[in-house]
Amino acid sequence: MLPCFFVSYELSHLEALEAESIFIIREVAAEFDKPVLLFSGGKDSAVMLHLAVKAFWPAPLPFPLMHVDTGHNFPEVIKYRDERAAELGARLIVASVQEAIDAGKVTEEKGPRASRNRLQTQPLLESIEQHGFNAVFGGARRDEEKARAKERVYSFRDEFGQWDPKNQRPELWSLYNGRHRRGEHIRVFPLSNWTELDVWQYIEQEKVALPSIYFTHRREVFRRDGMLMAWSPFLPLLPGESVSTAAVRFRTVGDMTCTACVESTADTIEQVIHEIKASRVTERGASRADDKFSETAMEDRKREGYF
Amino acid sequence: MELLRFATAGSVDDGKSTLIGRLLYDTKSILEDQLAAVERTSKSRGDEYVNLALLLDGLKAEREQGITIDVAYRYFNTVKRKFIIADTPGHLQYTRNMVTGASTADLALILVDARKGVLEQTRRHAFIASLLRVPHLVLCINKMDLVDFDAGVFESIREEFRQFSMKLDVQDLTFIPISALGGDNVVTRSEKMPWYEGPTLLHHLENVHIASDRNLIHVRFPVQGVIRPASAKKFHDYRAYTGAVLGGVLRPGDEVMVLPSGFTTRIKSLELAGKSLEEAFPPMSVNVSLAEELDISRGDMICRPGNPPLVGQDIDAMVCWLSEASQLQPGARLAIKHTTRSARAMIKQLHYRLDVNTLHRDEQSPGLKLNEIGRVTLRTTVPLFFDEYRRNRNTGSFILVDEGTNATVGAGMINGAAV
Numbered sequence A: 001m002l003p004c005f006f007v008s009y010e011l012s013h014l015e016a017l018e019a020e021s022i023f024i025i026r027e028v029a030a031e032f033d034k035p036v037l038l039f040s041g042g043k044d045s046a047v048m049l050h051l052a053v054k055a056f057w058p059a060p061l062p063f064p065l066m067h068v069d070t071g072h073n074f075p076e077v078i079k080y081r082d083e084r085a086a087e088l089g090a091r092l093i094v095a096s097v098q099e100a101i102d103a104g105k106v107t108e109e110k111g112p113r114a115s116r117n118r119l120q121t122q123p124l125l126e127s128i129e130q131h132g133f134n135a136v137f138g139g140a141r142r143d144e145e146k147a148r149a150k151e152r153v154y155s156f157r158d159e160f161g162q163w164d165p166k167n168q169r170p171e172l173w174s175l176y177n178g179r180h181r182r183g184e185h186i187r188v189f190p191l192s193n194w195t196e197l198d199v200w201q202y203i204e205q206e207k208v209a210l211p212s213i214y215f216t217h218r219r220e221v222f223r224r225d226g227m228l229m230a231w232s233p234f235l236p237l238l239p240g241e242s243v244s245t246a247a248v249r250f251r252t253v254g255d256m257t258c259t260a261c262v263e264s265t266a267d268t269i270e271q272v273i274h275e276i277k278a279s280r281v282t283e284r285g286a287s288r289a290d291d292k293f294s295e296t297a298m299e300d301r302k303r304e305g306y307f
Numbered sequence B: 001m002e003l004l005r006f007a008t009a010g011s012v013d014d015g016k017s018t019l020i021g022r023l024l025y026d027t028k029s030i031l032e033d034q035l036a037a038v039e040r041t042s043k044s045r046g047d048e049y050v051n052l053a054l055l056l057d058g059l060k061a062e063r064e065q066g067i068t069i070d071v072a073y074r075y076f077n078t079v080k081r082k083f084i085i086a087d088t089p090g091h092l093q094y095t096r097n098m099v100t101g102a103s104t105a106d107l108a109l110i111l112v113d114a115r116k117g118v119l120e121q122t123r124r125h126a127f128i129a130s131l132l133r134v135p136h137l138v139l140c141i142n143k144m145d146l147v148d149f150d151a152g153v154f155e156s157i158r159e160e161f162r163q164f165s166m167k168l169d170v171q172d173l174t175f176i177p178i179s180a181l182g183g184d185n186v187v188t189r190s191e192k193m194p195w196y197e198g199p200t201l202l203h204h205l206e207n208v209h210i211a212s213d214r215n216l217i218h219v220r221f222p223v224q225g226v227i228r229p230a231s232a233k234k235f236h237d238y239r240a241y242t243g244a245v246l247g248g249v250l251r252p253g254d255e256v257m258v259l260p261s262g263f264t265t266r267i268k269s270l271e272l273a274g275k276s277l278e279e280a281f282p283p284m285s286v287n288v289s290l291a292e293e294l295d296i297s298r299g300d301m302i303c304r305p306g307n308p309p310l311v312g313q314d315i316d317a318m319v320c321w322l323s324e325a326s327q328l329q330p331g332a333r334l335a336i337k338h339t340t341r342s343a344r345a346m347i348k349q350l351h352y353r354l355d356v357n358t359l360h361r362d363e364q365s366p367g368l369k370l371n372e373i374g375r376v377t378l379r380t381t382v383p384l385f386f387d388e389y390r391r392n393r394n395t396g397s398f399i400l401v402d403e404g405t406n407a408t409v410g411a412g413m414i415n416g417a418a419v
């Protein structure tokens, strides 16, 4: 008699996404001599780093990490970034927007709504060039924003770091084309097919550590353009704005001047997931002032070489 | 929750954007700020209705010209499945985009306007889906509201398409009458078509059986890389091969053969990041350790001794040409990427160009231009370890890259070894 049992050769969506991302990361390590992983300390880059560590374990990470520091970052995130790099024994390269300003390479925006967000592109590209990196891992997801929905997994950048959305290489099966000339590079997005919810579910499943500001904490905040902003010396108040204290958490982390928080008492990943499932607003809509300038703000920045 | 990838196809104005907008909206995957942004843009453009197509057309040029330029990926989920939609536009470079979207799809969804019936375009979409071996095909007969929800219209379109599809290699075919605008039979069952007894579109997407579409018989593990952390003391003797399982089921203790050497050994262990595994199957990414030390590197293939892939340098394949700037011509030399192997290839012969509308074979064609599909023989600089595309979409496919511009110019599906 034949044994009677059923084996299901099915993967959960998280297992399938993980398998795809690890495959992509390993392809890059095999085909490029100088990759680098952009690590901002945000949840997406935390997941990307976690996947990269899994891809090569027990060998150490075969490429360094890079962070573009605007000088206006949350101290909790910088602390997390440094601890994580130290824990892994990974080399961390910091490209500094402040240094670029001091050297006169970029000009600081003026006024109460000034942000250093857009200024990140110059130090990013300069650092890529200086170190000769030819593959740059980014944690962007296609579900984040409509220009990003058109992005390839391997995204070609010319010698000026520019993205040409109308002239992208077709990407078929899992056969990625990383060929490029000297001075050009490929941005690689291993999390292309993940959604915000997938990221949180994976963080829960894998117990990925995160900066504390992703969970509820009391903070001095004020309202601007319908968003709740963290009060800091980098964001002078406009007439009529006033600071109060609230229990908040962040859904994305970036520069303090353009990242808003949401009121929340969620102090576990489970509670955060619960809130996200109930939320009727996207994470960028809820918390990113940088996308609100125009319908095509992200596309414009991406064309110039932004993340 | 399982993952299902599907590609959508349809002629201009068949209602593709409306249908996708409807699926996203009715599954509550469109959030308030996205809807508000679409409403704002719709209003400023003077649209009479909230144009859900704006959700999908993301680039500046697309909004300005009201067209979709490139494949866009959309995501939504229900409690049962996570869905990835490859939305391939019908205007420019149609074949190229649909080939791209279909290459990874479990299911292709083709829209037909109930008033127009099966058109040349419909036949072309169906042919591409069958050429790319998309396992499940769904024909959505849309705009049923404009034909009074008439069962007769649905049935005659179904019969006509069924006749045509017998010429193709379609494995699973489903017909669903819908109205994307009204939402009939998209997420909720339509009361206006009581004569239709099949599932709604979403029900079908949630339940179509995809687990058996993968090849679980022929073991195929192309080596991606080697992990040997010689410097770390604790793992001094650790040595494993990394890769994605592209076919079959691997288990510790299994006898395996490594190509090109032909040496056989056993699987010592399977694991990922320190967690050992009882078995590995597609599309898992794992580390494979072998009982004996063999000389193995990236591009080699691990398989079962009694069941190896084809090995050779002369390959017979269907190629779709993707480049505007050049043509595929006999004698052309190109870079080729197949599984984890990169090599060079020469086009030895172009047997014919296939007319995707009539399936007529033009044997006089001097070359293949953008969006054209033809049958070629090519020779590679090193042997490839491959399968017929119809047996395994991952070991049966390759891309061709222009060595001058580095552009991806061709997509290939292997028929077999060239004779």
Ligand SMILES: Nc1nc2c(ncn2[C@@H]2O[C@H](COP(=O)(O)OP(=O)(O)O)[C@@H](O)[C@H]2O)c(=O)[nH]1
Pocket: B010, B011, B012, B013, B014, B015, B016, B017, B018, B019, B053, B142, B143, B144, B145, B146, B178, B179, B180, B181, B182
């Ligand atoms: N009456 C009716 N009109 C529809 C239906 N689906 C789409 N349309 C209309 O057909 C037109 C083209 O639809 P659209 O989704 O832009 O087509 P696409 O070019 O395939 O993306 C629009 O005016 C839609 O409102 C339907 O089921 N019934």
Ligand SMILES: [Mg+2]
Pocket: B016, B017, B018, B053, B068
């Ligand atoms: Mg459309």
